[in-house]
Amino acid sequence: MSEIIEVSSDWLALREEEDARARSRELALEAARRLAPGPIVVHDLGSGTGSMMRWLAPLLPGPQSWVLHDWNPGLTERATDDLAPLDRDDRPVAVRSHSGQLAHLRPGDLDGASLVTASAVLDVLTSAEIHAIARACIAVGSPVLLSLSVTGRVHLDPPDARDELVETAFNAHQRRVEGGRRLLGRHGAALARGLFLRAGWSVRPVDTYWRLGDHDPRLLGQWFDGWVDAALEQHPELQVETAGYRELRCAQLGRGALTAAVAHTDLLAWRR
Template identity: 35%
Template sequence: MGFSADWLALREPADIAARDAGLLAGAVAAAGADPVILDLGCGTGSTLRTLAPHLPAHARWHLVDNDPALLERAATEAPGRAETHALDLRDLDALPLEGVTLVTASALLDLMPAPWIAALAAHLAKAGLPFYGALSYDGAMTWDPAFPEDAQITRAFNDHQRGDKGLGPALGPDAATRAAAIFAAAGFRVTEGDSPWRLDAETAPLQRALLEGIAGAAAETGAVGAAAWGDRRAAAAADSLCVIGHRDLLALPARQP
């Protein structure tokens, strides 16, 4: 399970624009006056770059990923204040929770199975730590202009997203609602918000890269005409409006550490 630095850079502006502003502010408040943030699946540091302008300059970070190259890139965003951890997220016991005030994850929960999210919630409940999970794909895709095949391709892509990404069958488009229920059952106070991508002519390169991935995934499920649909959509990207649904959540523990 991993993503290229090029893809992460391409999507970052859309991610930043999409985040629910209220939940981001709530996450910053939950991090406290002396923030120590543990970012799961940090990639090149997008969450760090997004939160940093809202945090005190002395905020410290624990960055977790399984890709050393991405970790090295992410650490440059907070020189002297970021510690990297090349970890397999299967091993939640290895997470460096000591001294942490907030745990974050962006575009990660939809790749994970329900038991993993439940185990994470249990770990954080025991530690009394808040969790900010942003940008979970929720299964909704709309396009303007619409094509007759849109609904079929969306269904096929969503089925593909529920496949095993390395830790068991992923929740995919069900992640946002399931994660909220899991954290609530673990005793957290959960707040949710929409964080959709809104893509237009200015983001045509992201649309085209996204379409390549959607069409390829749909084709793997056996969707007839997926490649042709992707080609037509990519050709029209400069004249299309696209909304890709995501959800954010903020889970605050019943007790503080």
Template identity: 60%
Template sequence: MSGVLEVSADWLALREAEDARARSRRLAHLAAGLAAGAAGDLPARTRALTVHDLGSGTGSMMRWLAPQLPGPQNWVLHDWNAGLTARAVGAAPPHDRAGRPIAVDARVTPLDGLTAADLAGADLVTASALLDVVTAPEAHAVVDACVGVGAPVFLPLSVTGDVEVRPWDPRDIRFARAFNEHQRREVDGRRLLGRFGAPIVRGLFARAGWHVRTALTTWRLDRRDPRLLGEWFDGWVDAAAEQAQVDRDRSLLDQAVAYRELRGGQQRNGGLSAVVYHLDVLAWPR
């Protein structure tokens, strides 16, 4: 497999609103200014602002960021799943900051083979919720390609591994630790970076001499969106239990049933919530 993990369109749709709320608008505003400066801002600009979106899925990052950027705009969606990008290309396009529809193109692009040529003409490169599910070679390829093309890079919503489930339970720590180990698992010969992805990429850009800024951002899950909270929690515990099987951690597996029952009851009563921490990264050349 030469791309990152497969995700379902249903899951992407379920999380889109919370992703939009969580991403750093401060970094997005700075990215917009950098991108406009790279392209030459209106009215002098005669060509479209070109944005390359890595691991674009169904286009949620485009729908969120395009209205914050000046136009005209041309988005190039890169993903290893052509079915997901087809949804983005086939849907009505979002509008730029002036209310004009943007142009959208899509490419099937494995990250481990990404080069500066794939990003040719980019005024901005972006990727949302990506860095924790790539490998070290893929992270290096992304950074090398971005440095080669010289465009600013905005990479929001990489998990840090830090989670607060409320009300607190002493088992939270063990499940969080097992989940974080699961994020670092090997899949089809690919060792994922998990919570180290964003810090590694931040360090690679800094080593290349680029400016780097970060923002700690959060999902805040509660009874306002019980389906998202439930899906997240089930997936979180499922991953921890899968890792416990790999580690032959019988005590954690034995705790999983009672832990699910407790948290399920709390959610049904409206008392369960969670804060999931992410790191947003913005980098640009000096």
């Protein structure tokens, strides 16, 4: 069964700065305080091109080694195109990659983990995959930092009566069957939180937001097009109800009169 949902490296590059602004620095620093003394080994799940590593490595002590896990080796290869990021003490981190499906993740795949991380991943996984991640992390016992899981809530300014129709259809699209896999969408973070709580772990959630339109209008434009396209793919009949909607929003975007707040949640889980 394929686990790959195609994500372009261009899209990952475009969103990287906004991801960095949105992630909870507070949870990252708390994760740093919960690390055992000594060299740090971070396993990053669904790592893509390594944006989580570039954001988090400077907030953690060193020396650090990162293991980038992704089902698309073409993305992890891009993570080492540039110089390795520096840790909190200005030392370069060591980086290696591991290819494999998260549904098959085992505790041995997280060998030596001081911390397990993932960013913008839970909503594109299945229940079986999140159960596998939780089982492996619980067995290893290291803290787990899960960032930027979408919650399904979007606020566009100025508002439009059709926003809610598109939001509802988009959230349904996130629960679609993809390659034989039933995605969890906005329920992914809730499932992960429940699994760690059931195991007796502590879990701290923090609401986080993409705030689009304040910095790079290209990101707002690409996000909006993808949001509407997914909604219409899920419910083509909305073409009639949302006639003129995209044109209105694109005109607002063109004159700098549109912003969007896209809600996410970050979770830090640790063994009591």
